[in-house]
Amino acid sequence: MRFVPAIFIVGVFAAIVGMSANASEAVVRCGRLSDVTSGTFVLTSPDADPLRVVIPDGKPMSEPGGYTCVSVVPGRPTAHLAGVLAPGMPGYVAAH
Helix, strand or coil: CCHHHHHHHHHHHHHHHHHHCCCCCCEEEEEEEECCCCCEEEEECCCCCCEEEECCCCCCCCCCCEEEEEEEECCCCCEEEEEEECCCCCCCCCCC
16 A cells, blocks of 8 residues: 555655746846846846846836846846846845
8 A cells, every 4th residue: 555655745745846947927036237238138146046038029128237126037147137127126125
């Protein structure tokens, strides 16, 4: 009867991996912008690796550089910009 618990454990593990692999939800990242072009920028946070972000057509970047918080959809090799957060918006973390 060890077979049934083993299948149950494998099923639970597969469900957890499947849920964590869903990269279609936007996440908020805050940090310093650099290498800003018309199509990409790099966001550097003190607690994470630099993140290259693609700016989709039609999404303006009003902040040319400096500290900001953005909503991004994770992706490989680059994340995609979902929106720029202004101070006071949910998810915005002030620079420390």
